[in-house]
Amino acid sequence: xxxxxxxxxxxxxxxxxxxxxxxxxxxxxxxxxxxxxxxxxxxxxxxxxxxxxxxxxxxxxxxxxxxxxxxxxxxxxxxxxxxxxxxxxxxxxxxxxxxxxxxxxxxxxxxxxxxxxxxxxxxxxxxxxxxxxxxxxxxxxxxxxxxxxxxxxxxxxxxxxxxxxxxxxxxxxxxxxxxxxxxxxxxxxxxxxxxxxxxxxxxxxxxxxxxxxxxxxxxxxxxxxxxxxxxxxxxxxxxxxxxxxxxxxxxxxxxxxxxxxxxxxxxxxxxxxxxxxxxxxxxxxxxxxxxxxxxxxxxxxxxxxxxxxxxxxxxxxxxxxxx
Amino acid sequence: xxxxxxxxxxxxxxxxxxxxxxxxxxxxxxxxxxxxxxxxxxxxxxxxxxxxxxxxxxxxxxxxxxxxxxxxxxxxxxxxxxxxxxxxxxxxxxxxxxxxxxxxxxxxxxxxxxxxxxxxxxxxxxxxxxxxxxxxxxxxxxxxxxxxxxxxxxxxxxxxxxxxxxxxxxxxxxxxxxxxxxxxxxxxxxxxxxxxxxxxxxxxxxxxxxxxxxxxxxxxxxxxxxxxxxxxxxxxxxxxxxxxxxxxxxxxxxxxxxxxxxxxxxxxxxxx
Numbered sequence: 001x002x003x004x005x006x007x008x009x010x011x012x013x014x015x016x017x018x019x020x021x022x023x024x025x026x027x028x029x030x031x032x033x034x035x036x037x038x039x040x041x042x043x044x045x046x047x048x049x050x051x052x053x054x055x056x057x058x059x060x061x062x063x064x065x066x067x068x069x070x071x072x073x074x075x076x077x078x079x080x081x082x083x084x085x086x087x088x089x090x091x092x093x094x095x096x097x098x099x100x101x102x103x104x105x106x107x108x109x110x111x112x113x114x115x116x117x118x119x120x121x122x123x124x125x126x127x128x129x130x131x132x133x134x135x136x137x138x139x140x141x142x143x144x145x146x147x148x149x150x151x152x153x154x155x156x157x158x159x160x161x162x163x164x165x166x167x168x169x170x171x172x173x174x175x176x177x178x179x180x181x182x183x184x185x186x187x188x189x190x191x192x193x194x195x196x197x198x199x200x201x202x203x204x205x206x207x208x209x210x211x212x213x214x215x216x217x218x219x220x221x222x223x224x225x226x227x228x229x230x231x232x233x234x235x236x237x238x239x240x241x242x243x244x245x246x247x248x249x250x251x252x253x254x255x256x257x258x259x260x261x262x263x264x265x266x267x268x269x270x271x272x273x274x275x276x277x278x279x280x281x282x283x284x285x286x287x288x289x290x291x292x293x294x295x296x297x298x299x300x301x302x303x304x305x306x307x308x309x310x311x312x313x314x315x316x317x318x319x320x321x322x323x
Numbered sequence: 324x325x326x327x328x329x330x331x332x333x334x335x336x337x338x339x340x341x342x343x344x345x346x347x348x349x350x351x352x353x354x355x356x357x358x359x360x361x362x363x364x365x366x367x368x369x370x371x372x373x374x375x376x377x378x379x380x381x382x383x384x385x386x387x388x389x390x391x392x393x394x395x396x397x398x399x400x401x402x403x404x405x406x407x408x409x410x411x412x413x414x415x416x417x418x419x420x421x422x423x424x425x426x427x428x429x430x431x432x433x434x435x436x437x438x439x440x441x442x443x444x445x446x447x448x449x450x451x452x453x454x455x456x457x458x459x460x461x462x463x464x465x466x467x468x469x470x471x472x473x474x475x476x477x478x479x480x481x482x483x484x485x486x487x488x489x490x491x492x493x494x495x496x497x498x499x500x501x502x503x504x505x506x507x508x509x510x511x512x513x514x515x516x517x518x519x520x521x522x523x524x525x526x527x528x529x530x531x532x533x534x535x536x537x538x539x540x541x542x543x544x545x546x547x548x549x550x551x552x553x554x555x556x557x558x559x560x561x562x563x564x565x566x567x568x569x570x571x572x573x574x575x576x577x578x579x580x581x582x583x584x585x586x587x588x589x590x591x592x593x594x595x
Contacts, residue, residue: 053436055595078438079335087429093358105350106437108343110334117333134361150433157331187331 351447411492
């Protein structure tokens with residue numbers, strides 16, 4: 001059974017008091033793939049992961065991991081998953097080595113395999129030198145890396161990473177991305193939540209965008225970007241009347257009304273820099289050059305603006321406040 | 324015990340329910356005990372404070388309390404079983420603080436997602452506290468002996484008294500474990516614990532005889548669990564009728580466990 005879905009999620013609903021954290025979420029994740037849950041804080045990503053990891057029980061709907069129902073067979077699910085939550089969930093009083101050995105033991109790993117596996121992971125995450133120091137003495141980034149290592153001790157077939165790169169420096173982030181890719185090549189299935197489109201784009205084979213507990217878009221990262229019309233040009237003008245003049249110049253070139261935010265104009269640029277060059281020539285001719293200018297890949301904020309009409313920041317109520 | 328290999332993953336071991344309970348529980352006890360090695364202040368606090376109580380009651384208040392006791396009953400003999408019980412009662416707060424801390428740090432979430440027995444986290448916490456209590460009560464016996472405490476009965480009764488006190492401490496750990504998981508915050512747990520503990524420890528017969536208390540307080544002081552355990556321990560080491568008192572004390576401990584073990588496990592499952 002090497003092909004098919006590793007994870008099946010069907011009509012998942014979760015309420016915290018009056019707040020609906022998930023309002024009926026469905027998706028399937030293919031074996032040996034990376035699945036991204038993209039959304040702002042409080043969208044319901046963490047709630048979904050916690051249900052799949054058997055930490056929370058859903059109020060309705062069901063979910064299966066490798067054929068085991070998360071509510072009816074939690075033990076079987078737990079034998080097959082690794083979880084790195086949003087906190088660096090490691091014991092500050094144990095050393096790095098002891099933390100990983102404890103997790104190995106609790107994951108019911110064959111005792112003789114535990115110590116070596118812990119050493120291997122510490123070396124991989126550049127923590128070998130700190131292996132025998134209490135975690136209390138670790139920096140935030142080191143704790144975070146140890147936390148991710150802890151989710152990998154048993155080499156789980158299904159791995160949940162909830163915003164794993166939050167708090168990591170660029171170097172550690174790249175190492176983790178590489179680790180995730182290697183794991184997936186070996187057959188691991190990964191669910192990754194992130195607030196960054198860039199991260200989802202780099203890693204996820206497929207992704208869903210979640211907002212207010214519901215899936216609002218689904219596909220590959222490039223499909224989503226196409227939906228947005230590729231890159232975005234942002235121009236900051238010097239004065240309000242220049243904004244009006246720029247709009248009247250840029251509008252006909254783009255064939256659409258630019259989005260205005262104070263003195264900032266935002267224009268979708270599906271063909272990259274070509275349109276930009278044309279706009280700049282025209283603006284220069286008219287003497288209304290912008291004071292700042294950028295051409296950038298669409299961010300999560302752009303995805304949200306395009307899909308929901310509101311930005312990612314002004315999103316949902318706080319989720320999982322009990323955490 | 325049989326090894327199974329899944330498609331991806333290290334070989335795992337399937338244990339019988341009982342073996343797993345033991346295996347997971349001892350792993351958790353070990354992790355909680357390491358904290359005492361790495362943060363020695365924890366152990367120093369739970370030993371220095373009762374030593375100060377011994378010295379304070381023995382030498383500062385002892386003279387006054389002695390007047391309410393029969394002349395042939397030295398106050399230090401009266402005091403020490405009370406000190407043992409007071410030690411385990413205050414020590415029980417550690418369970419509340421420890422679990423609230425684990426909950427807040429996200430560690431409990433990780434534990435819940437692992438294939439461990441439901442009770443392992445709580446067994447680990449209360450088990451580690453049990454071992455610490457054993458150590459502290461023996462230490463308090465030594466300290467007591469240095470300031471004049473003498474066992475009037477025999478070694479068997481002394482061991483019985485200590486085990487009873489430690490058993491009571493174990494029952495209390497479950498109350499405070501439940502409390503810690505219910506309030507979910509270490510500072511709140513500490514703040515919530517003291518108002519519960521103070522009337523139990525100080526409005527009891529732990530440090531003074533019941534008939535020296537105001538008459539309205541006596542019914543409470545005579546019939547609450549701390550007093551029951553102190554009385555049984557006192558009779559065990561100082562002589563006196565034991566059977567009835569010991570049974571009453573054990574009934575208290577068992578009753579507490581019957582309520583708070585299931586309640587604690589339930590609170591644990593719902594804490595996340």
